[in-house]
Amino acid sequence: MSRREYTIRLVCAHEGCRESTYTTASTRREEAETRATYRKDPYRCYRHSRPDEVLSVDNPVRHTIVVSEGKPYGNFWDRQGLVSGPGFKAICNDFPPGTKLIVTARIELPSEESL
Incomplete structure (x- = not known):
């Protein structure tokens, strides 16, 4: 049961x-x-x-920077070996320690004419 x-x-x-x-x-x-x-x-x-992380009309751009750290068992971006998002994948072991991964997200609103 x-x-x-x-x-x-x-x-x-x-x-x-x-x-x-x-x-x-x-x-x-x-x-x-x-x-x-x-x-x-x-x-x-x-x-x-975490309202500051949500994209909006008032907050249309977000930048995030993570730096790879070398550990005896591999390299990691903020405790992750792989970071991915729409259109990209970054495997930390492919880069030397200290590499910066900079991710930018930007909202572009339609122009007034297209509405």
Whole structure:
């Protein structure tokens, strides 16, 4: 007989936001502990947990720089051996330690004529 899972719906604590996420607990005790944790430190969606990282009309450009670190077991970009995004992949072991990976994201809004 399989054990029951308890689904916990968490709604973003930012006023007016309706974003939500779900997590599961395998016991009632774990469910109660999870709910107690989120009462003390309420869930915030990615838009409201790090608003400066979200691209918007008011924040159309973001730059991120990570520097590779050489470890005895390989090179890493901020604890990751591979960083990827739309249109690129960077494998840290392909570069010497100290290499900078600079990622830029920019939003370009349509011109008024095209609307």
